[in-house]
Amino acid sequence: MPVVIPRAAAAANVIALAALDPREVTALLGIYGATLAEIASDAPIPGSYWGEAEAGLVGNAVYVRADTPAHSFLHELCHYVCMDPARRAALATDAGGSDDEECGVCYLQVLLAERLTGFGSARCLADMDAWGYTFREGSARAWFEGDGAHARAWLAAHALIDVAGTPTARVRGR
Secondary structure: OOOOOOHHHHHOOOOEHHHOOHHHHHHHHHHOOOEEEEOOOOOOOOOEOOOOOOOEEEOOEEEEOOOOEHHHHHHHHHHHHHOOHHHHHOOEOOOOOOHHHHHHHHHHHHHHHOOOOOOHHHHHHHHHHHHOOOOOOOOHHHHHHOOHHHHHHHHHHOOOEOOOOOEOOOOOOO
């Protein structure tokens, strides 16, 4: 049984958005037609499903604070990328979707982490574990290298990654 670390304890151990190059963050969002909405450090984050410092998603805007974990920012961006056009058009907080889509979101966030200097896939996977993501394989890395193959196939079927596993800079349904 995996141990889930409470967010408060994990927060000190994960890369926050403030540690990343804002130009890279903005450029990554722009590739997918999304925008960054920065919130004051003491304000609640609009569209945040989990609250706390977790990123929020409303329309094409990803809401963040300086203390938002980088993995959370990527996760919400990937929800925007992976959801079908009808849900994207009405998007406000709860991305919804199937289990396969959620796995695609997790897999894509690891791939996109490589585009952020000082983060990368290895750190993204470690931060996912530290934050409390759970996978039956025991760790995010074990899932990514094992059952993650199903998520990879889902992403490829929706043309969100190419045959080499590289993100295509497309959103689902466009």
